[in-house]
Amino acid sequence: MTDPTPPHPVERLFPFVIKTRALLVGRDTLRANKGKLHFVLITEDIAEASREEVLRDFTHYPVVQHFTAADFERFFAVKGAKAIGFTKSGLAQSIYAELKQFRINQPLHPAKPKQPEE
Numbered sequence: 001m002t003d004p005t006p007p008h009p010v011e012r013l014f015p016f017v018i019k020t021r022a023l024l025v026g027r028d029t030l031r032a033n034k035g036k037l038h039f040v041l042i043t044e045d046i047a048e049a050s051r052e053e054v055l056r057d058f059t060h061y062p063v064v065q066h067f068t069a070a071d072f073e074r075f076f077a078v079k080g081a082k083a084i085g086f087t088k089s090g091l092a093q094s095i096y097a098e099l100k101q102f103r104i105n106q107p108l109h110p111a112k113p114k115q116p117e118e
Helices: 010-020 027-032 048-057 069-076 090-102
Strands: 023-025 037-042 063-065 083-087
Touching: 010 069, 010 090, 023 027, 027 048, 027 083, 037 048, 037 090, 048 063, 063 090, 083 090
Parallel strands: 037 063
Antiparallel strands: 023 083, 037 083
């Protein structure tokens, strides 16, 4: 039987997120920085209405639901945050790869325009 927990927890990467300033905290900040955003991480204890709002506002980005607000405070020293984002970087890609199993949406990709038939 295989152990479902990875040998190295994703939390080991979080100090580097703080050091590189790759963290965006709060829904308003996330909305204002969509061009820099790689993915959104929301807590498991977020209100259902807020969860739906995040899913609606960030349909083009992966949304991952994991951890609690207390975990965010412990890992990132942000009090009361229920939604955070990670700016585009190799570090964000690594974190997302380890949290991908907790993704709650399928990001929309704009459809390519159809070529007119001749």
